[in-house]
Amino acid sequence: MSTASIPLPNWINYGLIPLLNLIVAFLISGFVVWLIGESPLAALSLLIEGAFGSGEGIGFTLYYATSFIFTGLSVAVAIHAGLFNIGSEGQAYIGGLGCALVALALDNYVPWYVTMPVAIVGAGIFGAAWAFIPAFLQAKRGSHIVITTIMFNYIAAALMVYLLVHVLIVPGKMAPETRTFLEGGQLPKLDWLMTMFGVKLGAAPFNVSFIVALFAAWFVWILIWRTKLGFEMRTLGVSSTAADYAGIPYARIVIIAMLLSGALAGMMALNPVMGSSARLQVEFVGGAGFVGIAVSLMGRNHPLGIILAAILFGTLYQGGDWISFEMPNITREMILVIQGLVILFAGALEYMFRPAMVHIYQQFKPA
Template identity: 65%
Template sequence: MSGGQLPRWVDLGLIPFLNLSAAFLVSGLVVILIGENPLDAVKVLLWGSLGYAEGFGFTLFYATNFIFTGLAVAVAFHAGLFNIGGEGQAYVGGLGVAFACLALDQYVPWYVTLPFAILGSAAMGAAWAFIPAWLQAKRGSHVVITTIMFNYISFSFMVYLLGNVLKKPGSMQNETRTFEDGGRLPFLNDVFPSFGFGYAPVNLSLFVALAACVAVWFLIWRTKLGYEIRSFGANATAAVYAGISPVRIIVVTMLISGGLAGMMAINEIMGSQHRLLIDFVTGYGFVGIAVALMGRAHPVGIILAAVLFGMLYQGGAELSFEMPNITRDMIIVIQGLVILFAGALEHMFRPAIVRFFTPSQALAAKEA
């Protein structure tokens, strides 16, 4: 018997909801153990992330990062590849943004710099994904292993570059000079002052991220390349039968994936920090895996999951501020639980739900 088909709303709505509920239930128990009221904690978390415009602005800012890294992982998923290198690809992608901004910021306005920053970040991220992709395609070295190793290489590589090559002369910080206005994306607060985003760093790269979602949807479900990527991911033998070259699909998919991860740097570097600095990725690449898993590798799902994780980041910060007993580490525990239930334990509730829905489906079929 095949796994059984569930109605779409169950597959895409109910199961993620149950997984999330389980995660929050367990988180609630942890909060009780610490001696705080979990309902109060939820209130703080929701208010901090959605309750006022500035908080919501922060949520959206984090979500922008997660959309990029989530899309990166999702595209690779469709080809059956597990790109764990989003962290390093985003980090190196920062170089592309910085080069574009440092070269152009004194001469042109931001909207001229932006296309170069997008191309630069995507190109650098893709380049960082290329070697693992090539090794997988030609030598069978598993991308899971090589991309993880490339994360570590990127950390050292960037520290070297920022400490020795790109550092602002006379500074003690491992960072480039601060970009001029031509290298800064406008904050949404400046574009739409009436929304009252205040000091939230959410900026125009949110729209770049949303455009990337549309582009990825189009790529995967409307283009020949997307068809080939999905074919290869679903059944590599059948793909070869169909004349699809595994080498080409692996390399091209990983380049696209790396490029998307690299574009995360636009939000952080051009949108918020306005300089290239060490460790600006801080885990967004890794959380992208969870975002892609929760979002079912579909752009709409990824947007929703990215906002959820943005809420956890922002609401979590508020929570540790309001309830000192709940530290940042607690927030990481909650995130970890969400990842655990949404990703690793994704199949925990599924068999029971399949059993629950199959008979009713049969009835529905008879009525139809």
Template identity: 80%
Template structure:
């Protein structure tokens, strides 16, 4: 009998299967570590200590997690509407321009809490703008959103390189970046959050955007599961024909979903640009947009899952950086391998274990 139609209880679907997939991904990552002649157990230990051992490590872990929450939410909102947005990377990059322009024009005159709302809107608007053309092409012209968002990642990258190298650069400086924002254009560090638990934030750039990310998680949850728009998006995602039969306007929902997705990706820029480096730098996104895909997949497109998955990747990023200090033969790029394997097992191979688990479940429950 085919196992595909058997219903599994939620705790297996959302708990056991993702966990097993994760274990598989880590098993193969361990094999790679073992193959280059290091101990996987020791590597894991160093990684965890590096990420969670001290207040500073935790601060870095949460800093990375903040970016991944934004991009994860971005990917998830699009997936709920049946759209695969690979363009979060580019949307976040352009969002950085929005945030930076706000910070550059306001930082002289007002304190950070006045700048912040404008920066959030600016980053979201620019991110959404980057998603608008692919969204329109999908909605009205039927071009595949995956292809167009990939193209827009490169187009955005070229545009931003041009702007940073030629326009926004500080005259006389070599580095392609804007001037450093003054106090009024920076998001404050969250020292108090870490010291609440008795740690020290140190040099870690954990900042206010972490709280913005958590608020966005809540708003996305409300949007997807508690509003009419969210209902329409989910209907479209599950069955476009049913949606059109129910009178849900396809083009409109695709546009709105992609603009929200792009906006969330754009807000990711607040974290590195206004929180950490206080300036717009070249390639500041650094792959966080793509990590968002993994985070959303692992978190099953639910905000709570996304927070957990973002924490996991935050631990990997921070721990991986520390690991490469302690074990020089393992480079930082080991994270990229783990990330790829997680996407592979949690995403592309998510159904691989299902038939076996269904059989096991049927045996145990005696059906």
């Protein structure tokens, strides 16, 4: 019997196996650091210090984590319906367009707390609209969702460049970006939250979109595990044959799941567009859509796991910048190698230790 079909307790599936993958990734990363003549323990110490050694470091870590929560949830919703949405990057791009248009239209008339809900809706609608065509092609024409969504990433990037260079650019300005939003279009920082823990946020752009991301995680948990729609999505994800036998409409579930996935990816734009730069810029997504794939897989497609995995990758981003600053021999490219190893073991090799865990568990479990 295949080990994939043998059930394991949740503490092994969702706790021990991801932890082992992470430990191995860091051990191999430490070996790479040692090969270039630096101390792995010193590098690990700098990683933790950069990510959590100051209020500003914590703020940057949670800022990065916010974007990864949105894109991780986007990937997870699609996976529960048996779909692998590689297009969160492009959906976030187009979501940023919807978010920016709302901010540009309202920032001179209403305060941020009025603009933000409208921007959430705008970003969600634009992200969902960009996911609709691949969803329709999958549901009605049988086109593979992986191929169509990854192609739409490139179309979204090209469309964004065109709009920022020829349509939304400030007249007389060379930089391909919109004007800076007024105060009514900017999300405030969470200084008060950091002050509660006795630290100062400093220059970190940690903002209220983090709270929106936590609410989005709670919404996904309710949707997937507490609603009829979520049950239908999980059924389709486990077995399309069983879903068809139960009368669950394949096309409807595929399209709804992808619309929700695209909307969550689009809402990621709140964090960098309205919370950090206060304007729409080229490449503001910064690869967060692709990191969301690893975040979802490492978090086992569960909202709580996704939040923890997003904080881990936020730690790698912020702590990695600190390492490259304090250890010049460890370049930014080396940090990308370390992040890639974590993605490799969390994603492609996530079940590498499962056969051994099944064997050990069967040896020691009660009769």
